[in-house]
Structures are given as structure tokens and as C-alpha cells.
Amino acid sequence: ATVDKEVDFANYFCTYAFLYHQKEMLSDRVRMDAYFNSIFQNKHHFQGKTVLDVGTGSGILAIWSAQAGARKVYAVEATKMSDHARTLVKANNLQDVVEVIEGSVEDIVLPEKVDVIISEWMGYFLLRESMFDSVICARDRWLKPTGVMYPSHARMWVAPIRSGLGDQKQQDYEGALDDWYSFLKETKTYYGVDMSVLTKPFSEEQKKYYLQTSLWSNLHPDQVIGTAAVVKNIDCSTATVDDIREVRSKFLSSIRGEGTRLCGFSGWFDVHFRGSTEDPAQQEIELTTAPSTYNGTHWGQQVFLFRPSVRVSEGDDLNVSFSMTRSKENHRLLEVEFSCEIRESTGQILPPIKNKFYIE
Amino acid sequence: ATVDKEVDFANYFCTYAFLYHQKEMLSDRVRMDAYFNSIFQNKHHFQGKTVLDVGTGSGILAIWSAQAGARKVYAVEATKMSDHARTLVKANNLQDVVEVIEGSVEDIVLPEKVDVIISEWMGYFLLRESMFDSVICARDRWLKPTGVMYPSHARMWVAPIRSGLGDQKQQDYEGALDDWYSFLKETKTYYGVDMSVLTKPFSEEQKKYYLQTSLWSNLHPDQVIGTAAVVKNIDCSTATVDDIREVRSKFLSSIRGEGTRLCGFSGWFDVHFRGSTEDPAQQEIELTTAPSTYNGTHWGQQVFLFRPSVRVSEGDDLNVSFSMTRSKENHRLLEVEFSCEIRESTGQILPPIKNKFYIE
Ligand SMILES: Nc1ncnc2c1ncn2[C@@H]1O[C@H](CSCC[C@H](N)C(=O)O)[C@@H](O)[C@H]1O
Ligand SMILES: Nc1ncnc2c1ncn2[C@@H]1O[C@H](CSCC[C@H](N)C(=O)O)[C@@H](O)[C@H]1O
Numbered sequence: 001a002t003v004d005k006e007v008d009f010a011n012y013f014c015t016y017a018f019l020y021h022q023k024e025m026l027s028d029r030v031r032m033d034a035y036f037n038s039i040f041q042n043k044h045h046f047q048g049k050t051v052l053d054v055g056t057g058s059g060i061l062a063i064w065s066a067q068a069g070a071r072k073v074y075a076v077e078a079t080k081m082s083d084h085a086r087t088l089v090k091a092n093n094l095q096d097v098v099e100v101i102e103g104s105v106e107d108i109v110l111p112e113k114v115d116v117i118i119s120e121w122m123g124y125f126l127l128r129e130s131m132f133d134s135v136i137c138a139r140d141r142w143l144k145p146t147g148v149m150y151p152s153h154a155r156m157w158v159a160p161i162r163s164g165l166g167d168q169k170q171q172d173y174e175g176a177l178d179d180w181y182s183f184l185k186e187t188k189t190y191y192g193v194d195m196s197v198l199t200k201p202f203s204e205e206q207k208k209y210y211l212q213t214s215l216w217s218n219l220h221p222d223q224v225i226g227t228a229a230v231v232k233n234i235d236c237s238t239a240t241v242d243d244i245r246e247v248r249s250k251f252l253s254s255i256r257g258e259g260t261r262l263c264g265f266s267g268w269f270d271v272h273f274r275g276s277t278e279d280p281a282q283q284e285i286e287l288t289t290a291p292s293t294y295n296g297t298h299w300g301q302q303v304f305l306f307r308p309s310v311r312v313s314e315g316d317d318l319n320v321s322f323s324m325t326r327s328k329e330n331h332r333l334l335e336v337e338f339s340c341e342i343r344e345s346t347g348q349i350l351p352p353i354k355n356k357f358y359i360e
Numbered sequence: 361a362t363v364d365k366e367v368d369f370a371n372y373f374c375t376y377a378f379l380y381h382q383k384e385m386l387s388d389r390v391r392m393d394a395y396f397n398s399i400f401q402n403k404h405h406f407q408g409k410t411v412l413d414v415g416t417g418s419g420i421l422a423i424w425s426a427q428a429g430a431r432k433v434y435a436v437e438a439t440k441m442s443d444h445a446r447t448l449v450k451a452n453n454l455q456d457v458v459e460v461i462e463g464s465v466e467d468i469v470l471p472e473k474v475d476v477i478i479s480e481w482m483g484y485f486l487l488r489e490s491m492f493d494s495v496i497c498a499r500d501r502w503l504k505p506t507g508v509m510y511p512s513h514a515r516m517w518v519a520p521i522r523s524g525l526g527d528q529k530q531q532d533y534e535g536a537l538d539d540w541y542s543f544l545k546e547t548k549t550y551y552g553v554d555m556s557v558l559t560k561p562f563s564e565e566q567k568k569y570y571l572q573t574s575l576w577s578n579l580h581p582d583q584v585i586g587t588a589a590v591v592k593n594i595d596c597s598t599a600t601v602d603d604i605r606e607v608r609s610k611f612l613s614s615i616r617g618e619g620t621r622l623c624g625f626s627g628w629f630d631v632h633f634r635g636s637t638e639d640p641a642q643q644e645i646e647l648t649t650a651p652s653t654y655n656g657t658h659w660g661q662q663v664f665l666f667r668p669s670v671r672v673s674e675g676d677d678l679n680v681s682f683s684m685t686r687s688k689e690n691h692r693l694l695e696v697e698f699s700c701e702i703r704e705s706t707g708q709i710l711p712p713i714k715n716k717f718y719i720e
Contacts (some may be wrong), residue, residue, distance in 0.1 A: 004366040004367075006364040006366055006367050007364075007366050007367050011371070017566050018565060019558060019561060019562045020565060020566070023540070023543060023562070026543070026547065026555075027543055027546075029550075032550070032551060036550075036551055049361075058555070058558075060551075060553065063553055064551075064553075067552065084558055084561060086553060087558065088553075088557060088558060089556055090557075091554060091556075091557035092553060096519075158598075180383070183383060183386070183387055186387075187386065190389075190392070190418075191392060191396055191397075192424075193420065193423055193424075193425065193448075193452060194451060194452060195386075195418075196592060197447055197448060197450075197451035198379060198418075198444055198447065198448060200378045201379060201444060201447075202383070203381075205379050205380060206379060206380070206512075209380075270716060279371075
């Protein structure tokens with residue numbers, strides 16, 4: 001279920017061809033600091049080495065790799081952004097080290113294998129965009145057996161949250177339905193056509209849009225109302241596409257804090273730069289997109305809201321089944337399912353809440 | 361310069377597959393009244409006749425055609441909206457007359473030629489979306505020589521306007537550049553990379569976005585400050601794709617009203633339902649999207665703003681050269697150029713203002 005290649009190019013890649021969008025990523029200080037520190041505090045991984053930057057965009061990671069002492073950097077970029085990357089490399093006088101190659105990393109041929117693969121491939125909730133597939137392909141073809149991955153590890157997290165957004169979305173949804181009923185009346189009265197048979201598909205369409213699509217949010221840490229769980233652990237040096245095509249996890253989360261409302265779940269990720277077992281990092285660096293008061297990222301968190309929300313209190317336990325699969329129509333989009341059983345501290349067990357969401 | 365067919369389907373057709381979007385069109389009373397009246401005040405065109413509805417969407421025009429007495433209606437729709445159209449036809453008990461066919465009108469085969477082709481093919485400023493190409497194709501293949509087109513005629517209009525939006529857009533553009541300069545400083549200071557070489561392409565990208573993209577607007581008639589001109593006349597019964605691929609027109613517009621500012625131009629369209637010379641309408645109907653206080657449409661007008669605006673007064677004449685072509689990358693998008701010479705009532709002639717815009 002991969003979309004037509006031309007369609008994928010038109011839809012997925014088009015935003016990356018804008019400097020405006022690259023600038024947004026380049027202005028994310030948490031992201032920039034993590035990659036910058038991972039490189040410059042681990043220069044031994046770069047000095048005299050060959051590097052492949054998968055999806056170089058503006059060229060930033062390739063330039064840093066060169067500045068850290070790489071002998072040669074192959075900087076591959078699918079979009080026309082490659083022209084800007086080349087200009088930037090030249091303006092920083094690194095054209096002898098950094099070679100910018102326009103093309104999909106799946107299609108290119110390098111003259112040698114590399115010591116390091118560096119890439120900023122993470123999408124919303126880590127796997128949206130499915131760009132890690134391309135990194136895996138590049139790794140299997142072009143990384144030396146002794147090579148290291150930047151980043152080396154990635155994790156997906158899920159936690160129960162409270163949020164005021166759910167009520168708002170519910171109201172929007174109900175508003176859209178009210179509007180539909182006036183529309184039906186008008187169309188019947190003025191134009192003699194009864195459209196009420198379309199009420200069901202219309203309400204399903206709107207339900208998906210308002211209530212079943214995950215939301216981008218930068219949550220305050222206080223909105224997390226129970227223990228967070230790792231639902232996926234990825235070793236970037238060994239993971240296969242099959243390993244990441246689906247994510248399934250069952251976990252327990254304990255509610256903390258006095259009486260509060262369980263409004264849904266949130267998902268985020270972190271990645272680590274640890275080098276490899278044989279050639280570990282001197283300084284391990286972490287990049288986290290967890291809810292944070294001061295260190296928000298452009299990824300934020302994905303929020304999955306239930307309605308109605310449920311009253312919970314300290315000591316209640318959530319028994320959660322989580323699954324994430326790729327959308328059948330577009331492998332870069334995701335579908336998420338939650339089943340959540342509440343075991344109250346009194347011992348009472350509430351019937352499981354089941355919900356399906358789309359990450360679009 | 362036609363985009364890949366799969367890409368076109370993914371991008372152009374996807375919105376039409378949502379009931380939400382069809383409902384927006386079905387809620388446009390000016391649009392609905394025009395088609396409704398054109399059919400029910402000209403029943404002789406439909407009674408006992410065969411009809412082809414190109415792009416039936418929800419099926420509304422096909423249903424009306426059947427209600428007006430058509431013997432058979434072929435309702436062709438490229439998207440999955442065809443399923444909803446079929447449901448709606450059935451719910452209105454017209455399944456013996458209306459046959460819904462899912463597919464591009466370019467690909468379908470009908471068992472007979474038809475007496476009427478009806479279609480609502482108009483995009484922003486008439487030709488955006490280039491859907492009339494499909495109607496032409498259907499007409500040349502499936503309309504009887506004696507057949508009639510609904511609508512039968514279309515016109516594109518251009519007029520000088522005043523608007524406050526230009527200053528706003530100019531400020532947004534300048535704000536984006538200020539922002540860029542802080543970004544350059546930060547990137548140099550914190551991350552050791554000089555990105556100033558990208559200032560030119562960034563500012564061009566932003567200029568296109570803020571200043572060279574036409575805006576959707578529902579203008580007040582008072583914002584039109586000079587005579588409006590027809591820049592294109594289309595006879596739907598005879599026009600070829602070559603006739604509409606480009607639009608070029610030179611016209612004169614006289615400024616009316618006291619001292620005012622020329623901020624740019626606006627473009628809109630109207631279509632007429634007149635039947636054919638041999639088989640004229642009993643009641644001619646017009647659908648106009650001109651600036652209007654009470655009868656705005658979902659098409660609004662397209663607005664093309666110059667900066668800076670120019671002071672003009674009653675009696676000044678504008679000597680305008682207008683051209684519109686299709687975008688090389690996507691035949692459904694348009695590029696517009698204006699060259700405007702101001703001849704003041706004093707006899708003085710100002711140097712021509714030239715501007716290029718994208719209708720995206
Ligand atoms: N298969 C592939 N081959 C080449 N480039 C790809 C790719 N998939 C995604 N990309 C590119 O990867 C980039 C990811 S965004 C990261 C850009 C840059 N490395 C930075 O850290 O700022 C985008 O520019 C996108 O166009
Ligand atoms: N080449 C083509 N073949 C079939 N359908 C097409 C088409 N090009 C556009 N369409 C469809 O034409 C419709 C135009 S919108 C108009 C819908 C409906 N006739 C109404 O008046 O409310 C869309 O639903 C679009 O999907």
C-alpha cells in the first residue's frame with residue numbers, strides 16, 4: 001500500500017521544497033541543539049570519516065558534519081531544496097567536502113560505503129511520513145558494518161491526559177450537524193430535493209474530521225495525568241521496515257493527582273545519539289518532544305481525545321491496548337487505536353473505552 | 361504541460377470527494393437559483409430528452425433534469441461522490457431515469473448521443489481548475505449536432521479596485537523578512553553557519569506568497585473604481601481548448617468617483633443559459649459572480665493587488681493589457697499579468713505598472 005510515486009512526490013515532498021518550511025525546522029532550538037551537540041560533542045565519529053546525510057534539506061547536518069572534520073559528506077535531498085543546499089555549502093566554503101546530490105536516497109549510487117548515516121527523519125509521533133523507511137534503505141545499502149547511526153535509538157511514548165479541547169471539538173461537531181439539518185430543510189423547500197439520505201455519510205465524515213483526527217498540541221506537563229509508557233523502542237542500527245510498520249503495545253498507567261478527568265491520550269517521541277556498541281558516543285545526547293514548559297518543539301505532541309471524558313482519581317489504573325498501523329490509502333499517514341479499561345482504586349472495573357484515530 | 365494523471369486525481373479531485381465540500385456548493389443560493397431556474401423555466405429543453413451531467417457531484421443537476429422531464433440522464437462523476445449521488449437518486453425515486461457513472465468523463469462510453477450537456481464546471485475566475493476542458497471533450501464526443509449546452513455562454517470580467525488588503529500584505533511580507541534577518545543572526549551565532557546567501561531566494565519565495573498570489577474576496581460594489589471590461593467571451597457550444605488556453609485582452613477603463621486609490625484589479629465571471637440559436641431558451645438566465653452587496657457567491661472575486669497603490673481621480677483613464685496563461689507545472693493553475701498605463705485627465709501619462717500574479 002504505497003501511494004503512486006508521482007503522487008507521493010507532489011504531496012509529501014512539496015512542502016520541503018520551500019525555504020519557509022526548512023526555516024521552521026532550523027528555528028526549532030531543541031531540535032537544532034540536539035543535533036549540533038550530538039555532532040560537536042562526538043567529533044571522533046566524524047573526524048576523517050565519510051558521512052551520508054539522508055534528506056539534507058538546507059544542508060545543515062551535512063555542513064556541521066564537515067565542520068566537525070568529516071573527510072567527505074554525501075548530502076542527498078529529493079527536492080529542489082538541493083540547489084539551496086549546494087549554494088549554502090559553497091558560501092560556507094565546504095564544497096570540497098560536501099557533495100549535494102539531488103534525488104531520492106532510494107535511487108542514488110555512491111562511490112563508497114560510509115562511516116556515519118545522519119538524518120533528521122522524524123515526523124509527528126515519530127513515524128508519520130514514514131521517512132525512516134528511506135533511512136533503513138540507505139543504511140542497508142551504504143553503511144559500513146562498523147558504521148554508526150545518527151540518531152541511534154528512538155522511542156514512542158503514550159500517556160493519559162486532560163485537555164479542554166475535547167468539549168470544543170464535540171461542540172464543533174454538533175454545530176456542523178445542526179447546520180446540516182438547516183441545509184436539508186432549505187434544499188427540500190427551495191429546490192425540491194430530499195437529501196436526508198446523506199445524513200449518515202455526512203455525519204461520519206464530520207465525525208472523522210472533528211472527533212477522530214489526532215490534534216497537534218504543545219501540552220503543559222501538568223496535563224499529563226498518569227504514568228507515561230514506552231510503546232515502541234527502535235534500534236536504528238538494526239530495525240527493519242517490518243519492525244516499524246505496526247506498533248502494538250499493552251501497558252498499565254497509574255493516575256496521579258486528586259480527582260481529575262481522563263480526556264484521552266497523548267503520544268510523543270524521543271531519539272538518542274549513542275553511537276554504536278563498538279564505537280559509543282563520548283557524550284550521549286537526547287532529543288525529546290515530551291510535554292515541556294519551556295522546551296517545546298515544532299513536533300509538539302499528538303493528542304487523541306475521547307468523548308465524553310471520564311472522572312478518575314489517584315490510584316486508578318488504566319489498562320491500555322495501543323495499536324498503530326499505516327493508512328491503506330497513503331503509507332505516510334497513520335491510524336491509531338486505543339482500548340482503555342479503568343480499574344478504580346475501589347476495585348471496580350469500568351467497561352473498556354475503545355477509540356480509533358487518524359493521524360493525517 | 362498536464363500533470364501526471366494520478367497526481368491530478370490525488371490533488372484536484374480529492375476535495376470533491378467530501379460531502380462537506382459539495383454542501384458548500386449546494387448552499388450557494390445564487391449558484392443554485394441560477395441552475396434551478398435555467399432548468400425549470402426551460403423545461404422544453406429537458407422534456408423527453410437525454411442529458412449528460414459532466415461532474416455530477418452530489419447528483420443535483422441530474423436530479424433536477426430528471427424532475428424537469430428528461431427521458432434519460434447520464435450523471436458522470438470522477439470521485440467516490442458518485443456513490444452518494446446514486447443513493448440520492450434512489451432516495452428521490454429517479455433511478456429509472458438517472459444513471460450515475462463513476463469515472464472521468466474523458467474515459468466513459470455512452471450508449472447514445474445526448475440532447476443536453478449540463479455542467480457546473482466554473483472555477484475561481486472562471487477557468488481555474490481547467491474543468492471546461494473536460495466539458496469540451498464531452499461535448500465533441502457526446503452532444504448531438506442539435507444539442508444545447510447548459511450554460512451556453514461565459515464571460516470573464518476585469519475592473520480596477522481599491523482595497524485595504526494590499527497594505528496588510530506588504531506588512532506581512534516585511535515582517536517575514538525581519539524575521540528572516542533575526543533567524544540569520546541566530547543561526548550564525550549559535551550554530552556557526554552563515555545562511556545569508558539564501559536571503560534572495562527566501563525573499564522571492566515570500567514575495568510570491570504574500571504579494572504575487574491572487575486573493576479570494578467578496579468585494580463591495582463600491583470598491584470597484586472604474587469601468588469593468590469583458591476580457592473573454594466564451595461560446596460553450598463552439599469553444600475549443602485552444603480558445604481558452606490563453607486569455608489576452610487590451611482595454612480602457614475610466615476611473616469614476618472623486619480622488620481615490622487604485623490598489624489593483626479584480627477578476628470575476630458570469631455565465632448565461634440561452635440554449636442554442638436553433639433552440640433558444642424561453643427564459644434566459646444569468647449567473648454572475650460580480651461584486652454584490654447581497655448576492656455574493658462562493659466564488660467571490662479574485663483580487664490582484666499592486667504596491668504601492670496609486671492616487672487616481674475621476675476622468676483618469678487606465679490603458680490595461682491583461683493576459684492569463686496556465687501554469688507550466690500544473691495546468692489547473694493560472695498565471696496572470698497586468699500592464700497598466702494611467703492617463704490622467706490633465707493629459708499626463710504615468711509609466712506603466714507591470715505585475716505578475718499566480719492563481720493557486
Ligand atoms: N527518500 C528521500 N530521499 C531524499 N530526501 C528525502 C527523502 N525523504 C525525505 N527527504 C527529505 O528529507 C528532508 C527531511 S527534513 C530535514 C532537513 C535537514 N536534514 C534538517 O535537519 O534541517 C526533507 O527536505 C525531505 O525532502
Ligand atoms: N473530468 C471529469 N470527469 C468527471 N467528473 C469530473 C471531472 N472533472 C471534475 N469532475 C467533478 O465535477 C464536479 C464539479 S463541482 C459540481 C458538482 C455538481 N454538478 C453541482 O453542481 O453541485 C466535482 O464533483 C468533480 O469531482
